[in-house]
Amino acid sequence: MPGSRVDEGAARADIELRVNGVGHDLSVEPRVTLLDALRERLGFWGTKKGCDQGQCGACTVHVDGRGVLACLMLAYQAAGHEVTTVEGLAGVDGTLHPVQSAFMKHDGFQCGYCTPGQIMSAVACIREGHAGSDADVREFMSGNICRCGAYPNIVAAVREAAQREAAQEEAAGRARR
Amino acid sequence: MRAVEYTRADTLDAAVALLQGDSSAAPLGGGTTLVDLMKCGVAHPSRLIDLTQMPGHDDVEAGESVLRIGALCRMSDVAEHPEVRRRWPAVSEALLRGASQQLRNMATIGGNLMQRTRCGYFRDPSFTECNKRDPGSGCAAMDGENRGHAVLGTSGSCIATNPGDLAVALTAFDAAVHILGPDGHRVLSIDEFFPLPGETPEREHPLGHAELITAVEVPVSAAAAHSCYLKVRDRVSYEFAAASAAVGLEVLADGTIADARVALGGVATKPWREPGVEAALIGRPASAAVFREAAALAAADAHPRRHNAYKVELARRTVERALLTVSG
Ligand SMILES: Cc1cc2nc3c(=O)[nH]c(=O)nc-3n(C[C@H](O)[C@H](O)[C@H](O)COP(=O)(O)OP(=O)(O)OC[C@H]3O[C@@H](n4cnc5c(N)ncnc54)[C@H](O)[C@@H]3O)c2cc1C
Ligand code: FES
Ligand code: FES
Numbered sequence: 228m229p230g231s232r233v234d235e236g237a238a239r240a241d242i243e244l245r246v247n248g249v250g251h252d253l254s255v256e257p258r259v260t261l262l263d264a265l266r267e268r269l270g271f272w273g274t275k276k277g278c279d280q281g282q283c284g285a286c287t288v289h290v291d292g293r294g295v296l297a298c299l300m301l302a303y304q305a306a307g308h309e310v311t312t313v314e315g316l317a318g319v320d321g322t323l324h325p326v327q328s329a330f331m332k333h334d335g336f337q338c339g340y341c342t343p344g345q346i347m348s349a350v351a352c353i354r355e356g357h358a359g360s361d362a363d364v365r366e367f368m369s370g371n372i373c374r375c376g377a378y379p380n381i382v383a384a385v386r387e388a389a390q391r392e393a394a395q396e397e398a399a400g401r402a403r404r
Numbered sequence: 405m406r407a408v409e410y411t412r413a414d415t416l417d418a419a420v421a422l423l424q425g426d427s428s429a430a431p432l433g434g435g436t437t438l439v440d441l442m443k444c445g446v447a448h449p450s451r452l453i454d455l456t457q458m459p460g461h462d463d464v465e466a467g468e469s470v471l472r473i474g475a476l477c478r479m480s481d482v483a484e485h486p487e488v489r490r491r492w493p494a495v496s497e498a499l500l501r502g503a504s505q506q507l508r509n510m511a512t513i514g515g516n517l518m519q520r521t522r523c524g525y526f527r528d529p530s531f532t533e534c535n536k537r538d539p540g541s542g543c544a545a546m547d548g549e550n551r552g553h554a555v556l557g558t559s560g561s562c563i564a565t566n567p568g569d570l571a572v573a574l575t576a577f578d579a580a581v582h583i584l585g586p587d588g589h590r591v592l593s594i595d596e597f598f599p600l601p602g603e604t605p606e607r608e609h610p611l612g613h614a615e616l617i618t619a620v621e622v623p624v625s626a627a628a629a630h631s632c633y634l635k636v637r638d639r640v641s642y643e644f645a646a647a648s649a650a651v652g653l654e655v656l657a658d659g660t661i662a663d664a665r666v667a668l669g670g671v672a673t674k675p676w677r678e679p680g681v682e683a684a685l686i687g688r689p690a691s692a693a694v695f696r697e698a699a700a701l702a703a704a705d706a707h708p709r710r711h712n713a714y715k716v717e718l719a720r721r722t723v724e725r726a727l728l729t730v731s732g
Pocket of ligand 1: 280281282430431432433434435436437438439440455475501502503504507510511512513514515516517518519567568569570615616617618642643644645
């Protein structure tokens with residue numbers, strides 16, 4: 228794979244990468260992508276490497292709350308920012324994130340390889356208010372390719388999670404009033 | 405990927421100075437073109453000067469006479485800006501139809517204008533012929549797989565398509581590109597910013613090594629406020645244009661077209677303004693018949709190669725449908 232070969236010879240320097248709320252000191256070369264740093268150095272294997280060229284979305288993580296492709300971002304670019312991976316979504320007690328539960332309920336996957344990226348995109352898609360219709364979900368998640376073609380179930384899962392979140396917010400709003 | 409060094413610039417002036425001091429350094433925006441090309445083995449900067457960690461240059465100001473977009477704005481933020489949507493819808497739509505939400509969250513406006521062609525021969529150094537990558541080596545696309553290549557603005561040296569969407573909308577609405585360099589500030593029209601390939605396809609823009617885009621400005625106009633961007637492609641989303649059109653119309657109360665803007669994407673070596681189509685619209689009634697007649701003038705002087713002749717008719721139909729959309 229083009230990005231994974233690491234030649235010797237460049238200066239090494241230290242960066243701090245904050246992942247799921249925890250800081251990690253890292254000795255990596257500037258050419259190392261955020262994806263390789265997460266997977267090869269820090270053991271966050273939930274983030275997948277598909278194409279390694281920005282074309283499939285398997286490597287989607289959040290940086291400062293927004294979906295980005297970890298394969299086209301250098302770890303140095305992410306230093307000092309908050310990185311969230313799929314491992315950071317569930318509660319400390321293991322309670323799944325509502326989007327994760329919705330993917331399970333709707334069978335939003337077959338082989339599961341694209342799933343962490345799909346879920347990270349779905350969480351961002353809902354948060355940014357782009358999950359109001361099936362067409363919107365399809366458009367704003369088009370950067371996540373699923374070779375198994377689980378798209379109809381993915382859309383159903385995202386729509387349900389979005390509706391639940393909206394209902395919960397409304398209930399919380401009523402409770403406050 | 406070859407070894408590279410990384411520096412964060414605190415200001416654009418500092419970035420210019422850093423670039424001046426290192427002839428093989430490159431500015432880094434979101435990295436969605438540059439990091440990709442470094443991985444492909446096409447770009448080999450010695451040092452990356454990260455522009456995105458500095459404060460400022462990431463504002464959208466929609467003023468009385470002009471829209472000013474800072475070079476460090478992310479594509480997604482500009483696309484969703486309420487004033488851009490309302491007063492320059494083609495600009496918003498061109499951004500939204502580009503790449504994916506993840507890439508739009510990463511990519512900057514400055515980097516977007518500087519994106520490189522998606523020509524497969526350019527992106528893969530195992531092909532030795534590419535005048536853009538290696539001047540004088542030839543062009544493998546001429547008689548190769550050229551379904552996605554340009555039919556307009558081509559030369560004997562290069563037929564690579566300019567793949568950008570935003571630049572097409574900027575071209576239709578007479579944008580200006582603001583530049584900072586060692587000699588200070590200068591402004592280029594969007595047309596000057598994208599030269600034709602001619603005999604020097606390796607020169608894709610007139611920027612010097614240490615020059616940076618600081619902002620893009622788009623004038624206010626009635627045509628921009630009644631505009632759209634139509635992108636036709638092999639799949640519904642997340643794909644480069646087979647053909648696209650940015651179109652804007654100012655139509656008077658009696659139905660006469662007072663101003664028309666038409667630019668094409670996905671079919672040319674640069675964002676392609678269509679003054680002939682515009683002239684055939686202005687002063688005439690905004691009707692389907694007039695739209696069809698005018699759109700038929702698009703892509704005149706096209707030079708198709710073996711696999712891309714379909715783009716000529718597709719470009720005309722894209723213009724026609726965009727005109728119908730924006731007037732409907
Ligand atoms: C899978 C994929 C699909 C895509 N689909 C589309 C699409 O459909 N439509 C579309 O329009 N685009 C598309 N793109 C391209 C994308 O829009 C560009 O990669 C992006 O806009 C580049 O911005 P950036 O900030 O990431 O640039 P970078 O990669 O950081 O930089 C690009 C170039 O510009 C230089 N540069 C950066 N900032 C400045 C500056 N301020 N001044 C001067 N030089 C600068 C860099 O040195 C580099 O040479 C796609 C990209 C990918 C990977
Ligand atoms: S691995 Fe990053 S987009 Fe495919
Ligand atoms: S579930 Fe197999 S690739 Fe999506």
